[in-house]
Amino acid sequence: MQKSLHIDPGKCTGCLQCESACSLENEGLFNPAKSRIKVFTFHEEGRFVPYTCTQCDEAWCMQACPVDAITLNPENGSKDVNADVCVGCKVCTIACPFGTINYNASTGKVVKCDLCGGDPQCAESCPTGAITYIDSDATGLDKMRAWASKTDNAGA
Amino acid sequence: MAWTRKLLRVNLTNGTVAEEGLNMGWANDYLGQRGLATRYLVDEIDPQCDPLGPDNKLIMATGPLTGTNASTAGRYSVICKSPLTGAVACSNSGGFIGAEMKMAGWDMVIFEGKAASPVYLHIVDGVAKLEPADDLWGKSVWEADKALHAKFQDPQTRIALVGRSAEQGCLYAAVVNDLHRAAGRSGVGTVMASKNLKAVAIRGTQGVGNIEDPKKFMETVKAGKAVLAENAVTGQGLPTYGTQVLMNVINEVGALPTRNMREVQFEGASKVSGEAMHEPRKSDGKKNLTTNGACFSCTIACGRISTIDRTHFSVKDKPEYWINSGGLEYEAAWALGPDTGVDDMDALTYANFLCNEDGMDPISFGSTVAAAMELYEIGAITDSHTGGMELKFGSAEALCWAAEKVAKGEGFGKDLGLGSKKLCEKYGHPELSMTVKGQEFPAYDPRGMQGMGLAYATSNRGACHLRGYTAASEILGIPEKTDPLHTEGKPGLVKAFQDATAAVDSSGLCVFTTFAWTLDDIAPQVDAACEGDWSPDRMLEVGERIWNMERDFNMKAGIAASEDTLPKRLLSESANSGPAKDRVCDLDKMLPEYYAARGWSSDGSITSETRQKFNLPG
Ligand code: SF4
Ligand code: SF4
Numbered sequence: 001m002q003k004s005l006h007i008d009p010g011k012c013t014g015c016l017q018c019e020s021a022c023s024l025e026n027e028g029l030f031n032p033a034k035s036r037i038k039v040f041t042f043h044e045e046g047r048f049v050p051y052t053c054t055q056c057d058e059a060w061c062m063q064a065c066p067v068d069a070i071t072l073n074p075e076n077g078s079k080d081v082n083a084d085v086c087v088g089c090k091v092c093t094i095a096c097p098f099g100t101i102n103y104n105a106s107t108g109k110v111v112k113c114d115l116c117g118g119d120p121q122c123a124e125s126c127p128t129g130a131i132t133y134i135d136s137d138a139t140g141l142d143k144m145r146a147w148a149s150k151t152d153n154a155g156a
Numbered sequence: 157m158a159w160t161r162k163l164l165r166v167n168l169t170n171g172t173v174a175e176e177g178l179n180m181g182w183a184n185d186y187l188g189q190r191g192l193a194t195r196y197l198v199d200e201i202d203p204q205c206d207p208l209g210p211d212n213k214l215i216m217a218t219g220p221l222t223g224t225n226a227s228t229a230g231r232y233s234v235i236c237k238s239p240l241t242g243a244v245a246c247s248n249s250g251g252f253i254g255a256e257m258k259m260a261g262w263d264m265v266i267f268e269g270k271a272a273s274p275v276y277l278h279i280v281d282g283v284a285k286l287e288p289a290d291d292l293w294g295k296s297v298w299e300a301d302k303a304l305h306a307k308f309q310d311p312q313t314r315i316a317l318v319g320r321s322a323e324q325g326c327l328y329a330a331v332v333n334d335l336h337r338a339a340g341r342s343g344v345g346t347v348m349a350s351k352n353l354k355a356v357a358i359r360g361t362q363g364v365g366n367i368e369d370p371k372k373f374m375e376t377v378k379a380g381k382a383v384l385a386e387n388a389v390t391g392q393g394l395p396t397y398g399t400q401v402l403m404n405v406i407n408e409v410g411a412l413p414t415r416n417m418r419e420v421q422f423e424g425a426s427k428v429s430g431e432a433m434h435e436p437r438k439s440d441g442k443k444n445l446t447t448n449g450a451c452f453s454c455t456i457a458c459g460r461i462s463t464i465d466r467t468h469f470s471v472k473d474k475p476e477y478w479i480n481s482g483g484l485e486y487e488a489a490w491a492l493g494p495d496t497g498v499d500d501m502d503a504l505t506y507a508n509f510l511c512n513e514d515g516m517d518p519i520s521f522g523s524t525v526a527a528a529m530e531l532y533e534i535g536a537i538t539d540s541h542t543g544g545m546e547l548k549f550g551s552a553e554a555l556c557w558a559a560e561k562v563a564k565g566e567g568f569g570k571d572l573g574l575g576s577k578k579l580c581e582k583y584g585h586p587e588l589s590m591t592v593k594g595q596e597f598p599a600y601d602p603r604g605m606q607g608m609g610l611a612y613a614t615s616n617r618g619a620c621h622l623r624g625y626t627a628a629s630e631i632l633g634i635p636e637k638t639d640p641l642h643t644e645g646k647p648g649l650v651k652a653f654q655d656a657t658a659a660v661d662s663s664g665l666c667v668f669t670t671f672a673w674t675l676d677d678i679a680p681q682v683d684a685a686c687e688g689d690w691s692p693d694r695m696l697e698v699g700e701r702i703w704n705m706e707r708d709f710n711m712k713a714g715i716a717a718s719e720d721t722l723p724k725r726l727l728s729e730s731a732n733s734g735p736a737k738d739r740v741c742d743l744d745k746m747l748p749e750y751y752a753a754r755g756w757s758s759d760g761s762i763t764s765e766t767r768q769k770f771n772l773p774g
Contacts, residue, residue: 013395013457015450016252020225023363030224031259031363033312043335046446046461046480125225127381127455 002077004136005113005120007050012130014041014048018122025121026111034104036113037122037131050131052122053100053113055079061112064095077136078115086110158220158366158685159183160263164284166277168351169210169269173277173284178263183220184688185771187695190246191662191702193217193235193264197244198705198773200268203712207239207343208325208350210270216257216316216356217265219664220686223258223364223452226377227384228666230255230452234339236347240327240520240575241594241618243710247330247344248622248661249316250451250459251337256314259360271352276304279358289354296320296563297332298513304357315357319515322349324565326573328520328596332512336459336482337451340517342595342617373684380669380677381455387672389632394458394668395448399486400430402599407494409631409640410734411604413597414494415549416526417590417723420601420731424499428489432501433460439467444501446480451666458668460484464509468502470556482512487621490599491522496529496555503552507559514563520575523596525558527576527588536583542568590726593618593710593719602726602743604736605630607638607646610746613720614650616706622667624653634671641735643742647750655699662702701770704754708762708772717760720747 019035027034037052059079062070069085070092072078081101086109092101093110101112113120115133123133161178179196186192193215205211214236221229232254238245257265260281267277274289292300297319304315314334322329322345329345330338339345367373384390393401406412407425414422426432433445442463450457462483464471471477484492484504488511492504511518525547531537532547539546545568547554561569571579576596580589590597595618602609607626615623626649630640638645656675660667663682670678675692683690711717721727726741751758755766762772 010447013448013450013454013459015454015457016452017225017455020453024225027363029363029365031361032255033259033361034363043461043481044479046449046463048447048449127227127385128457 002136003133004055004139005052005115005123006132006134006139008130008142009047009049011128012039012048012050013128014039015127017125017127018050018131021121021125025116036100036111050122051100053079054098055113055115060095060097061092061101064091066091073114076115076118079112080114081110081112083107083109158224158368159188160258160261160366162262164262164265164279166265166267166284166286167269168267168271168275168286168353171271171286173286185698186702187220187659187662187682187698188263189217189219189222189231189233189662189664190235190248190658191698193233194244194246194702194706194709195773196266197235197237198709201237203237203709204714205237207237207242207347210351212237212347214267214344214347214351214353215264218254218258218263219662221681222664223255224367224373224377224664224685225453226665226681226685227381227455228451228453228669229664230454231664231666232257233661234331234344234348236344237713238342238344238617239346239350240343242713243593243617243715244706245342245344245347245617246661247339247341248667249331249333249337249339250454250666251314251334252452253314253316253333253356253358254664255452256358256360258364259362260358261360261362265356267351267353270350274352274354276355276357277353279356281360281362292354293323294320296513297515298335300355301335304355308357310359313357313359315355317355317515318345318349318353319513320564321514321516321562321573322346324570324573326516326562326565327575327578328517328524328573330515330517332515336512338512338515338517341519341620345515367685368687369684373681376680376684380673380681383677384455384669384672389634389671390456390669391672394456394671397430397433398448398458398460400433400460400484400489402486403429403489404431405631406600409604410731410736411601411640412490412494413590413599413601415497416495416530416588417597417601417725418530419733420604420736421734422494422497422499425494427499428484428493428501428504433462433484437465439465444505445483454666456666456668458485462505464505465502468506469553470503470506477506477509481509484508487598488518488522491519491526491596492555495522495526497549498552498555499550500552503556507555510559510563516559516562519598520596521559521562521572523590524572524574524576524579525555527580527590528558528572529554530588531580531583531585534585536585541571587724590723591619592722593715595619600627601731601736602722602741603731603739604734605640606643606741606746607640607649609722609726609741609743610646610650610750611653613722613743613747614654614750616703616710623657624650625657625667626650626653628653628671632671635674641739643745647746647753650750651753654703655696657699658702659695659699662698704762704766704770705772711761720760
């Protein structure tokens with residue numbers, strides 16, 4: 001079964017546990033500034049929205065890369081950057097419509113979410129269930145259930 | 157390790173910034189944040205100095221866990237001598253700026269002197285600069301925050317500011333960070349403004365590492381999170397209702413101070429409760445509460461994000477307030493509501509927005525308005541003072557008007573900005589001020605909660621619930637239930653809470669964790685992060701050392717032990733309803749035993765043995 005990160009912004013409290021976990025996994029430090037997942041706060045609207053790479057099947061970044069530094073991880077479907085190959089040209093960051101692949105000036109390479117090799121730490125650390133790692137084919141199930149529960153069959 | 161071992165010293169008089177190594181000997185004795193910064197303050201200022209003069213210093217300090225992924229590890233404190241009380245001030249805030257300071261590589265920032273004209277401090281990792289802030293002076297916290305973010309073009313910069321109330325000398329002004337989190341009490345914002353320091357903006361990208369035993373740290377942090385998630389208060393009560401979960405509970409036990417503490421139960425409590433924040437309102441079907449929000453790293457998320465009803469008189473012509481922002485938490489809701497007799501949730505939320513927007517401590521503000529209402533009722537304050545506003549108990553209009561006036565320091569707002577004690581003195585009725593050592597009470601009436609009476613009377617920063625929250629035991633049964641109406645055992649309980657809290661306030665963690673955590677949960681996290689052995693006993697010892705050091709500072713500042721008392725009203729006018737009916741606070745039954753438990757003389761002074769035991773400075 002292929003799994004995907006599933007994000008439900010309505011549950012997010014903006015605590016940044018996910019950003020800390022991501023940076024710890026990838027950089028060895030608690031450092032939200034270097035997190036691949038970002039939580040956006042829309043304060044005046046009272047909304048917190050976590051955002052990260054959705055691992056497109058036909059990934060724009062992967063297709064755009066002139067040196068084939070981005071490859072498909074067949075185990076979990078993530079598109080991974082091979083830092084040894086990346087030349088830091090940033091074409092992928094232009095190609096990605098979502099902005100979820102970014103240049104890291106201190107290394108001269110790009111970084112993106114790689115699902116932590118199949119055990120995404122953001123989902124693991126999220127206290128509210130705003131980020132889960134679930135069956136890719138059923139990411140809509142919760143929403144369906146929520147709507148289904150509102151269906152009034154009393155009169156049927 | 158966990159400390160960055162670096163502090164930034166900012167001399168505002170000379171306009172210089174300098175890096176300094178952290179005194180690790182002190183860190184071993186005082187841990188961080190509240191304890192460590194107070195140690196620096198005690199070392200560096202004359203306790204008798206003018207709190208609003210250049211000789212006072214202002215310290216912003218993180219704890220060793222701040223910035224890590226331990227639950228709630230985002231706290232920082234602002235420490236100085238208080239202009240409201242003359243005692244040591246130490247106000248704790250969440251939000252994100254504490255973690256950001258740590259990510260930038262600093263354990264604390266010490267401000268000294270006074271700038272010739274308004275400035276702000278801009279820290280980007282290791283680089284710190286003082287910049288002119290003339291264009292920000294006269295702006296509210298919200299306006300100045302917006303202007304700075306626009307200037308930096310960086311939404312990730314975290315900013316702490318003072319508002320117009322502080323600039324105008326309101327004695328209970330707060331330092332507000334991240335728009336709606338505040339180092340709220342004792343006028344730390346007033347001190348910041350007195351130094352012509354408008355804001356501190358921080359961007360930290362270096363991260364927090366230096367964990368002594370990373371594997372053990374992750375295990376203890378994970379275990380701690382599980383305890384919080386499974387606990388009824390931290391796992392359900394606080395996320396759902398915030399601290400407002402208490403409004404109805406405290407009213408029922410007859411300990412909800414009402415109308416300047418004349419009464420102990422409020423007939424309108426349910427209308428301004430956490431439950432009411434969840435009820436759809438008539439005009440637009442929306443709830444007061446939009447969602448809950450967390451501080452950095454917090455898995456509890458007690459924060460309230462709220463809106464005001466657009467049709468409400470306070471905002472109907474002011475679309476700028478048709479937004480979501482920080483909503484009511486219990487202490488604020490109490491001071492703005494029951495204590496002033498106002499039961500209009502939207503008026504309370506509006507006043508609370510203004511407290512955030514211009515940096516007033518809502519507890520002191522609400523309590524001062526309550527005192528003014530009583531002064532108005534007896535004719536000591538008249539329409540000629542207020543310019544015609546009828547300052548009546550229960551008047552939502554008066555409450556909103558007062559908040560607008562204090563926010564801008566206009567007209568009668570100047571008097572209200574003095575705080576309850578000086579206001580009541582000015583109008584000839586000092587007995588009507590519900591304060592200890594000049595600081596206004598929070599939301600627990602000592603007649604219905606005896607332990608809180610002792611905690612208020614002996615608190616080192618004046619009346620305060622966060623210095624020794626025996627309500628946890630007396631009402632919620634944490635760690636075990638004691639009878640709120642009995643005095644037996646309370647001295648020991650107060651001391652235990654005071655010492656443990658001082659340690660938690662020095663760690664970088666939020667004291668709300670202690671609804672679920674004991675030092676047995678906290679010490680292992682500190683121990684794994686920091687070098688050396690941090691057992692629960694050592695944490696307690698550190699807490700007790702901090703308590704004694706604060707007390708010692710206060711005594712040197714001229715605050716006598718005779719000020720370990722409560723207003724006459726609470727000692728001699730008995731409660732008129734509820735379970736505490738006919739009770740007063742029996743402080744005299746508890747105080748001698750408390751002094752003895754502290755190892756102090758019967759006159760409340762610190763004995764030389766106790767000084768030696770804790771190796772107190774000076
Ligand atoms: S950990 Fe979960 S609740 Fe916290 S910010 Fe990330 S997505 Fe939101
Ligand atoms: S419990 Fe509340 S105040 Fe404490 S850190 Fe969490 S959200 Fe902030």
